[in-house]
Amino acid sequence: MxxxxxxxxxxxxxxxxxxxxxxxxxxxxxxxxxxxxxxxxxxxxxxxxxxxxxxxxxxxxxxxxxxxxxxxxxxxxxxxxxxxxxxxxxxxxxxxxxxxxxxxxxxxxxxxxxxxxxxQLQLEARALETFVFDWLQAREWSPSLHERAQLFHIDLACSRRVIIASLNETKQTISVDMWKYVQIVWSDARDVIVRWGNDRLLILQTDDDKERTIAKLKTMQRSLLDKYDVTLHIGCGKMGDSKQVYHSYKQAERALHISKQTGDIVFDEDLRLDMCLEDISPATKQELIKRTIEPLIHDEELLHTLRTLFANDLSLKRTAEALHIHINTLHYRLKKIQDYTKLNVRHLEHIITLYLAIRFLDETTKKIMCKRFIFICLYIAGFPAFLYAYSTNKGKKVDDMITEQVKRQFIQIVGAENYDDSKAGRLVYSYDATPNFQSLPDAVIAPRNTKEVSEIVKICNNERIPIVPRGSGTNLCAGTCPTEGGIVIIFKHMNRILEIDEENLTVTVQPGVITLDLIQAVEAKGLFYPPDPSSMKISTIGGNINENSGGLRGLKYGVTRDYVMGLEVVLANGDIIRTGGKLAKDVAGYDLTRLFVGSEGTLGIITEATLKLIPMPETKQTMLALYEDLEAAARSVSAIIANKIIPTTLEFLDQPTLQVVESFVNIGLPTDVKAVLLIEQDGPKEVVERDMEAMARICREQHAISVQVAQTEEEANNLRTARRSALSALARLKPTTILEDATVPRSQIANMVKAINDIAKKYNVNICTFGHAGDGNLHPTCPTDVRDKDELHRVEQAFEDIFAKAIELGGTITGEHGVGVMKAPYLEWKLGKEGIAAMQAIKRALDPNNIMNPGKVFAKSTRKRVVITR
Ligand SMILES: Cc1cc2nc3c(=O)[nH]c(=O)nc-3n(C[C@H](O)[C@H](O)[C@H](O)COP(=O)(O)OP(=O)(O)OC[C@H]3O[C@@H](n4cnc5c(N)ncnc54)[C@H](O)[C@@H]3O)c2cc1C
Missing domain, CATH: 3.30.450.40 (GAF domain)
Incomplete structure (x- = not known):
């Protein structure tokens, strides 16, 4: 209450x-x-x-x-x-x-x-809609339906006519205000009137006087046009027994269909030819087109001639005038039509056949256009959930994403122990590592193999149930937050290393393998898998591939994308495909492997991956350069690269980060300096020594106050661990940690660091910065409190400025954390409208029903940061 x-x-x-x-x-x-x-x-x-x-x-x-x-x-x-x-x-x-x-x-x-x-009113309206829905479905009346009718004071003894009124404008919906107004205009207490989806009204009328009905409907049309600037198309069924209104409903739908073409209020009883044509199946219509006018189908001039002839009641003179052609030209065209179709326009049966064929053709084209239009509108508008549910969940309650029957199907595939729709189970998967995003899925499913994944996906595609594939949920862009409900698929059973192929230098894994487990398994064989995100102790390979994750070693060795050679993917329609493989060279077809890398679960589900390995580097050294001046540290980064040295690791931590990390890991990090660089090089001993010496010199030249080389592997490991703990350490400061991922060309790192500090001052917020400086990939991080609306607003503005600056310096909005929901509103800054359109085209081709991780990557709103609850 x-x-x-x-x-x-x-x-x-x-x-x-x-x-x-x-x-x-x-x-x-x-x-x-x-x-x-x-x-x-x-x-x-x-x-x-x-x-x-x-x-x-x-x-x-x-x-x-x-x-x-x-x-x-x-x-x-x-x-x-x-x-x-x-x-x-x-x-x-x-x-x-x-x-x-x-x-x-x-x-x-x-x-x-x-x-x-x-x-109460809303609940009553919903209950009445549900009752009317059941009423229209019922072929026989159960006692409970009778009771419900009584409850709503609905008189079942009188005859009723179903009237459907539909808004003309595709994107317009019936607002609460409009709905209240309609109830006032249509003020007959014996009638039942409900909202029917987003854009229709349904009236079960008792008055059988047709003239009065027309007058009332016209008043309603006029009133809505005047007040809300909307046009109503109206179809009316025949009067009939209250308990068999489904007949009248069907008729009203048919009449509405015609009303949409003619613009008139249409009564089914007035339909003649249309009534017969409605019953002809689409297949028969197609067949007739094929047998008659198929040879003309691409000749728009001849088709237009026929349409004009019919529109002018077969008068040759008026047709020629309407087409602005000489009568002889018209004769010539009609002759051509006869040659193509073997149908003569002077022959009664032939002319009827041609008329029907043209009509069916126009109907089909219109339907396709209409479907495309609606699809585009919905795509842009982001599927208003109610309309979506109404149009796709036939016979289901609107907000019942998974019916009992579908649930049974899922359980049949994975077993009851791997299907969880308990509140607790759903809560666990309602959020990920991203602050402020939470949304409940309808169920969590743990398939055991690719076949099960494929079967689940097929059901979801049929039922339009969203799927969120999830690794360990460590992504930082709300990529696994089920913002549109549906199912979360987890890979706890699909977590095996299938093969380490020492001859081809590959490893084949299932998506649920933990990154560090893979790294350690190949290292035990003297091999090396370089991508090492700081989250590697918990992140999965499936997640790494879908975020195209980087790590501390990314500067020299690249990111996950550079190691993915082949994939097994379950597509949105349930098909299983294999891309790439173990071959070092393979140019057969499009590079689908790369398409799926970084696709954030929006194009398909990765069920297996073959990854490239390289030999273990011979030796490795680690050092720490300390600075009194933040920008001097940033300048050292650019100078090292400009001197043509590519170290394995070149990480940056500013003083606030250092202080927090030290209090977290306690390994004696210097906390009184303004910034440090953590630098590593690996490779042959002499190369490593030469590079380390050169880098130490460069750092000193750039005013490093001290350069210390780790003396033992334990010391080096402590330094790496310290860097990897940066985010976890900062997260202890305040209830909310907002971490970003702006990336610039390496040469701009000093400018970017300076800009971040200036922006933090401008908005009076505390921003700590660390990151993969060598990649130009910085993580400005703001410890804040989501409940402090004023500060949060300033943080949002600060980060917006940071993104804008990154783009201005030739950078990007995300270097490695992905787009998800969080960065979606900024994506256009990087890709432009055309870039987004190209991506949308790919998405539509591979996932026409938008079931794969919907709501991610493509922005639904321009609001830059949102708290979502469902
Ligand atoms: C403390 C911390 C440190 C981090 N450090 C780094 C870092 O150094 N570098 C870096 O790049 N990132 C880093 N991250 C971000 C995150 O860890 C990575 O993005 C990681 O790859 C996500 O892996 P995951 O298994 O948790 O995937 P999830 O977060 O579960 O999923 C990530 C995305 O992949 C999709 N997905 C998962 N599995 C599949 C599948 N089998 N098929 C299709 N789609 C799938 C999901 O739908 C989602 O869109 C860090 C995060 C934290 C919390």
Whole structure:
């Protein structure tokens, strides 16, 4: 009744009227809304007592020391239907706030009441829609349907006509306001009128006077046109038995179809030819087109001639005039038509055949165009969920994504132990490593092999159920947050290293293999798999491939993409394909392997991968360069590369990051310097020594105050671990950690670091920076608190400026963390409209029903950061 959501709304509504601090407390004494967000969740002993005593309480200054969580002011019980349902508290001098306390209490009670009635009305409307839906489906009336009819005071004894009114404008929907207005205009209490999907109205009318009905419908059409600028197409079925309205519904649909072509209000009983034609199957129509006008199909001039002839009631003179051609030309064209089709326009049966063929042809073309148009509109609009559910989930409750029958099918494939739709199970997979994103899936499924994945996908494709493939959920772009519900597929059973092929230097794995397990397994054989994201202890190969992840060794060895040689992929229609393989050279066909790398689960599900290995480098050295000047460190990065040295690792940490990391790992990192560079080189001993010496010299030239080489592998390993812990360490500072991934050309790293500092100052936010400096890939990170709306707003603005700066310096919005939901609004900055369109074309071709990780990569809104709940 008094949900936190409603409480927050009340607090913000009331706050507009007064300036004192307000709280709303539930009956357990817990503050559920407050103008001061830090109080939310705290126990308020004063309010608790008010609930017990059911009367107001003045809280004095002295009470602040005696009662838990209180502040001086006044606490008043909020009543609903005679029960206390919460407490409203106003902070301030009791003498000042008491006078209007009662007024606020009354206002709160009224708001709660209004909210309650609105909810009731919505629920009733939904219940009536569901009832009408069942009514239209029912061939026989069950007792429960009778009871429901009585409940809605629906008279089943009278005859009814079904009327369907549909908005003309494809993108327009019936708003709440419009709906209320329609109910006023159509004011016959005996009729049942409901909203039918987003853009239709359904009326089950009792009045059998056709003239009156037409007049009423015309008034409705006119009123909506005047007030909302929308046109209604209207189809009416025949009057009939209330218990067999499905006949009338079918007729109304048929009439509506014609109304959409003619623009008139159409009654099914008036249809003649159209009535017969509706019953001809699409296959028969196609066959007729094929047998008659197929030879003309690409000759638009001849088709147009025929259409004009029919539109002019077969008059040759008027047809020639309409076409602006000489009558002889018309004769010539008709002769040509006869030659092609063997049908003579002077022959009655032939002319009827031609007429029908043209009509069917136009119908088909129109349908295709219409479907394409709707698809494009929906694609752009992002599938309004209600319409989507109505059009695709036939016979299902609108928000029932997975019906009992579909659930049974899933369980049959994977077994009950691998299907989880419990609340707890779904909660676990409702978020990933990205802050502020959470959304419940409808179920979590753990397939055991590729075949099972394929069978699951086929069902999802038929039922239009979204699929979110998920590794370990460590991505930082909300890529595995099931923002549109559906199923999450996890790979806990598909986590085997299938083969290490020492002759071809490849490893073949299932997607659920943990990155570090793979690295260690190949290293045991003297081989090397370089991609090493900092999250490698938990991230999976499936996730790495789909994010095209990089790591500390990326500068010299590249990113995941550079090691993926072949894939097994389950496509959105359930087909299983293999791309690439172990071959060092292979140019047969498009490079589909690369297409799937970095596709973030939006194009298919990777069920197996063959990865490239290289020999283990002979030796490795690690050093730390310390700086008093942040930009000097950044300049060293550019200078090292400019001197044609490519170290394995060239990582940057600024002072705030260093301090937090040191307090986290405790290995004696210097915390009094402004920045450090962690530098590593591997390879033959003499090359490593030569490069390390040269890099140490360059760092000193760029004013490093000290350069220290790790003396033991343990020391080196500590330094690497410290760098890898940067994010985890920063995450301890504040409740919310926002980490970004802006990347610039290496030569611009100094400019970017400077810009980040300037931007942080401009917006008065704390930004710590670390990252793969050698790749130009920085992770400006802001420890913040999502509840501090003001600061969060400034953080958003700061990061927007950082992205803009990265692009301005020739960089990109994400170097390795992917696009997901978070970066989607920025993608156009990098790719341009045309680039996005090209990507959308690929997506549509491979996943026409948009079931693969929908809502990711392609922006639905331009809002840059959102908290999503479902
Ligand atoms: C502390 C920390 C440090 C990090 N450091 C780095 C770093 O150094 N470098 C870096 O690049 N990233 C880093 N990341 C980001 C993240 O770890 C990587 O993106 C990683 O590759 C994700 O792997 P995952 O198994 O967790 O995948 P998930 O997060 O589960 O999934 C990632 C994407 O892959 C898709 N996906 C997963 N499996 C499949 C499959 N089998 N088929 C199709 N699609 C699939 C998902 O739908 C999603 O879009 C870090 C993250 C954290 C939390």
């Amino acid at each position: 008094l949900s936190p959501h409603l409480a927050k709304k009340i607090v913000s509504d009331v706050r507009r009227l007064i300036h004192e601090d307000l709280i709303i407390v539930d009956t357990h004494g817990i503050i559920i809304a407050s103008t001061n967000p830090t109080r939310v969740g705290q126990f308020h002993e004063g309010a608790f007592l008010v609930c017990q005593e059911k009367q107001k309480r003045i809280i004095t200054k002295e009470d602040e020391g005696k009662l838990k969580g209180v502040k001086a002011g006044i606490n008043l019980p909020v009543f609903f239907h005679g029960d206390v349902i919460g407490v409203i508290g106003i902070t301030g001098d009791p003498a000042n706030v008491s006078p209007y306390g009662e007024l606020l209490k009354k206002m709160t009670e009224l708001l709660i009441q209004e909210n309650y009635y609105t909810e």
